[in-house]
Amino acid sequence: MHVFLFFAAFAQGQEVGSRACAPCHAAIYKTYMSSGMARSAGLVDSPLPSGSFTRGSTEYRVENRRFRFTRGDAAGERSLEWFIGSGGLGRSYLFSQDGFLFQAPVSFYASAGKWQVSPGYETNPRVDLTRAVEPACLQCHASRLQPVAGTQNRYGSPPFLEPGVSCERCHGSGQAHAARRAPIVNPRKLAPEARDSVCAQCHLTGAARVARDTRAAYRPGMLLSSALAVFVWHDGSGSEAGATSHYERLNRSACKKASGDKLWCGSCHDPHGAPANYRQACLNCHSSKPCPQDPAGDCIACHMPQGESHTAEHVAFTDHGIVRRKQAPAPPPADRRLAPFFAAVTDRDAALAYAVVAQNEPSLRRTALAQLEAAAASAPSDIALLAQLAQFYDRMGREEHALALYERVLKLDPAHNAAAVNLGIYKVKRGETAAAVALWQSALTRNPAQTGVRLNIAVAQFQGGRLAEAEASLIKALEYDPDSETARNLLAEVRAAKR
Ligand code: HEC
Ligand code: HEC
Ligand code: HEC
Ligand code: HEC
Ligand code: HEC
Ligand code: HEC
Ligand code: HEC
Structure with missing residues (x-):
């Protein structure tokens, strides 16, 4: 209730961009614009x-x-x-x-x-x-x-x-505020979960992020959980390699468990990118009982060690689990379960999250399928659920089920790419080539670089004896995907047949 009233006080309006804030907040603007986030x-x-x-x-x-x-x-x-x-x-x-x-x-x-x-x-x-x-x-x-x-x-x-993370990504739309007609969100003044949501929108990947069926778009001031359901492994495994999950690791630290809402990203980081005094941040809570090991040393060197970077992106460098001693990561246990990071989730959200993780964890496919079926039974026009379920049936060879679902998805969302592409394959198998090609052509207007789709069209044209059209389709496929060996071989075949 409190949060709702508070949020309602903010005017919505257009985002005006960070430059509009500079005249009145020159110092913050200058510091922030040289941070990594602003130049991302x-x-x-x-x-x-x-x-x-x-x-x-x-x-x-x-x-x-x-x-x-x-x-x-x-x-x-x-x-x-x-x-x-x-x-x-x-x-x-x-x-x-x-x-x-x-x-x-x-x-x-x-x-x-x-x-x-x-x-x-x-x-x-x-x-x-x-x-x-x-x-x-x-x-x-x-x-x-x-x-x-x-x-x-x-x-x-x-x-x-605007390249990078703009001021308004953390403060919400500033149009009315910049015209001095309305207040603007200050994350620090929000209730803890709404405050933490501001950073979590980008720093909490978890094991799966599922768009909720509320169709809400997240804006600062809201709870992230009203737009997005974030799931993590129940035992915290994978959260280190899972990179951009600083928030998840922090929540598992003894500091966070013992101090609750008082500890958040802003306890250690200046959100505007000014250099942080991490030692001071630790001592804000740990001054009464000095470190038994090395009270004068560099706290983070021992308690927040840096990991090794394996790729150019998405490596959580610094262990936000604030550990007693550096430990080797534990191997994932046999029992893999997801847990919601924020409490507000539904069975539907969980089903979709299992569908996401099942892609890399075959042992979870049965769980995912059972949950999708149960959730879809009571939500017959939930596009995300139907499309996932169709793909499960597709992979299992249950064609009639998949076909019916793809048709339903396309009726609800004519721009659904996976449904159009896969339905086309079923149509071709049933001899409805023209309908299939029409579906595939529409898919290409949404992304022209789908080589598989262009190859399907070329094969249909080839089989229909329309060699010039097949040739043109393959030339186009190679424009987007010059290293497609299949397209090159098929083109050679079509050209040979033309002669
Ligand atoms: C015309 C001058 C002006 C412009 C432009 C302006 N602000 Fe402000 N801002 C102020 C003043 C004055 C205050 C302090 C009084 C208040 O809170 O309204 C303030 C306060 C704030 C606060 C603190 C609010 C709080 O409750 O603690 C934030 C955050 C903020 N501005 C962000 C922004 C952002 C982001 C932009 C650009 C989208 C922006 N401002 C543009 C004048 C401006
Ligand atoms: C809109 C997405 C987004 C939001 C919101 C966001 N971050 Fe970031 N943050 C990033 C990205 C992307 C990077 C990596 C920047 C780069 O390219 O180096 C980053 C980097 C950082 C860094 C590393 C230093 C730096 O500036 O590169 C810190 C610390 C950080 N964020 C803290 C926070 C905190 C605290 C909040 C909430 C108050 C927050 N972030 C909100 C996207 C975001
Ligand atoms: C990554 C998120 C993030 C971004 C981006 C960001 N801010 Fe902030 N801002 C915060 C947070 C969090 C606070 C509260 C800091 C605190 O008091 O601990 C804050 C506080 C403020 C305040 C209140 C006064 C103060 O000194 O704390 C102003 C004004 C402000 N921001 C303006 C801006 C402007 C202007 C930009 C862009 C140039 C910007 N902010 C970009 C997160 C952000
Ligand atoms: C918001 C307050 C707060 C901040 C900030 C904070 N801690 Fe803690 N920390 C606690 C509390 C409370 C505990 C649990 C009681 C205790 O051991 O003192 C704790 C526990 C610990 C532990 C014991 C961990 C374990 O597994 O038993 C270590 C080590 C630690 N903190 C180091 C740090 C370091 C280093 C920093 C700075 C990077 C830091 N803390 C920042 C509140 C905080
Ligand atoms: C207890 C202090 C502390 C808290 C709380 C904290 N951080 Fe950090 N963070 C650090 C330290 C220390 C570093 C390493 C900085 C360095 O080496 O310069 C760091 C680094 C980062 C980086 C840079 C990439 C990396 O992993 O080294 C990002 C991004 C980041 N923090 C995001 C966050 C976010 C988001 C939150 C809130 C969920 C948060 N941090 C909370 C202490 C903290
Ligand atoms: C040279 C590495 C090193 C440095 C530097 C260091 N610590 Fe520690 N700290 C340790 C080790 C190791 C332990 C665990 C001691 C044990 O288990 O008996 C520890 C334990 C702790 C604990 C838990 C104490 C308890 O009774 O459970 C806290 C809190 C802590 N350190 C905070 C800090 C703070 C704050 C700083 C910076 C002022 C710091 N440490 C600097 C290595 C270090
Ligand atoms: C959920 C938010 C999120 C998404 C989506 C995301 N990133 Fe990132 N990215 C981050 C954050 C936060 C960092 C900072 C490092 C970290 O925390 O691991 C980062 C770091 C990076 C870096 C390293 C930046 C540096 O300064 O060294 C690259 C490169 C990168 N991302 C590329 C990408 C690409 C390409 C995509 C899309 C395919 C992408 N990211 C999608 C949040 C995101």
Whole structure:
């Protein structure tokens, strides 16, 4: 009740951008703008270091803000247009093609001072230029995104109006406040869970994050849990490797358990990026009973040790579990269960969270399926539930069930990509080729770099004897995905048949 009244007092309105705050909050603006968070994304507008490396049989070269790859007969190049990450650990890069954004397979690693393949490409023998950058990827690193509705990865130009985390991501829309007509959120003055939600929107990954069916979009002042259900492993396993989960680790510390709401991110960090005095932060609570081991030493060196960085991104460096002694991480136990991080979750949210983790943990597939079925039974128009359930049936070969669900999903959301693509496959199997191709063509308007979809269309055209169309489809597939061996082979086959 209290929180609701408090929140209702804030005017909504447009976000105006951090620059609008500068005239009245010059000192904070200046400090904040040089922090990592404020510089966590941006336009590549100055020369990049040149470099080249080989990975397997592929040679990569970065020069003049472009990268080029060559692997046997395949070659391609793209402009590195946007970066993600302020660069302390490393930087990822994005390129665009026809207004759609993709992640580059090359990243700059600060510790080594050189270019290498991007995280996730290490074991891929092929050069994949089709990694769609969806809004969910950008939302922690950039502000005021401009996604084009009904697409997966198309954006206005520029894709975000403010690079990095803007003032309003923590303070809420400032339009009315900047015009001196309304107060603005100060996270410190919020009730503890609403306060912590401000940082948790980006610093709490957990094992699964599920958008709730409230359709609420998170804004500072709200509880994150009204928009998002976050699940963690019940025993805390995986939260170190799981990287951006500083909040989860902190909650497991003895300090947090014993001091409750009093301890939060702001106990140690200046949110505006001013250098922190960590020792002082510890002594604020630990002055009466000095450390038995080394009361004069550097507290964090022993109690918040740094881990090793394995990739250029998403490594929680500093152990926020505030440990007594540095310990080796325990192996995950046989019993894997999810627990909600915030209490307010439903069976539906849990079912979707199990569906997410089951992708990497086959032993949880039965649990996920049973929960999805139970939840879907009482929510016949919940798109997320139906689509997940359809994919389970799809993988299990229960075609009739999957087909009916995909049709229902598309009726509820005609722009649903996975439903359109998979339904197309069922249609083709049933001889409805024209309907299938129409579904696939619509999927390509949402993301044109779906090689599998273009190949399906080409095969349908080929089988229908429309060789010129099949050839054109394959040429287009190779424009987006020049290293697709399947597309190249099929193209050779189509051309041979044309002769
Ligand atoms: C025209 C001057 C002006 C502009 C522009 C302005 N502020 Fe303020 N702000 C103030 C003044 C004056 C106060 C102190 C009185 C108050 O709380 O309204 C303040 C207070 C605040 C507070 C503390 C509120 C509290 O309850 O503790 C925050 C946070 C804040 N501003 C953020 C922002 C942000 C973010 C922007 C840009 C979107 C911004 N301000 C733009 C004048 C301004
Ligand atoms: C909109 C997303 C977002 C929100 C909200 C957010 N952070 Fe961050 N934070 C990031 C990202 C992204 C980085 C990594 C920045 C980079 O590229 O180096 C980061 C980095 C940091 C760092 C490392 C130092 C630095 O500036 O790079 C600290 C400390 C930090 N955040 C604390 C907080 C605290 C405390 C809050 C809440 C008051 C908060 N963050 C809210 C996204 C966010
Ligand atoms: C849920 C929020 C979140 C999402 C989504 C997210 N990041 Fe991050 N990212 C962070 C935070 C927070 C950090 C700071 C380091 C940390 O805490 O692990 C970070 C760090 C990074 C860094 C290292 C920054 C540096 O200064 O060294 C890179 C590179 C990066 N992210 C790229 C990406 C890319 C690419 C995507 C999309 C595929 C992405 N991130 C999605 C929150 C996020
Ligand atoms: C990462 C989240 C975050 C971002 C980004 C952020 N703030 Fe804050 N801000 C906070 C928090 C948390 C507090 C409360 C700090 C405290 O009192 O412990 C705060 C406090 C304030 C205050 C109250 C006065 C004060 O000195 O504490 C003002 C004014 C303010 N912020 C303005 C801004 C402006 C302007 C920007 C952008 C240039 C900005 N903030 C960016 C989290 C953020
Ligand atoms: C908001 C208050 C608060 C802050 C800030 C705080 N602690 Fe604690 N911490 C506690 C409380 C309360 C306990 C439990 C009682 C005790 O051992 O004193 C605790 C426990 C500990 C323990 C024992 C852990 C265990 O497993 O038994 C260590 C070590 C510790 N703190 C170190 C630190 C260090 C280092 C810092 C600074 C980086 C810090 N604390 C900051 C409140 C705090
Ligand atoms: C008890 C003190 C303390 C608290 C509370 C705390 N941090 Fe930290 N944090 C640290 C220390 C110490 C570092 C390492 C700083 C360094 O090496 O310069 C750090 C580093 C970070 C970094 C940089 C990446 C990394 O892992 O080194 C991020 C991001 C971060 N903290 C986010 C948070 C968030 C979000 C919260 C709240 C959930 C939080 N911290 C609460 C002490 C704290
Ligand atoms: C050289 C490493 C080192 C440094 C530096 C250090 N500690 Fe410790 N601290 C330890 C070890 C090891 C223990 C565990 C002692 C034991 O188990 O008997 C400990 C125990 C503690 C405890 C738990 C005490 C108890 O009775 O349970 C607290 C609280 C603590 N340290 C806080 C601090 C603070 C605050 C600082 C900085 C002023 C600090 N430590 C500096 C190594 C260190």
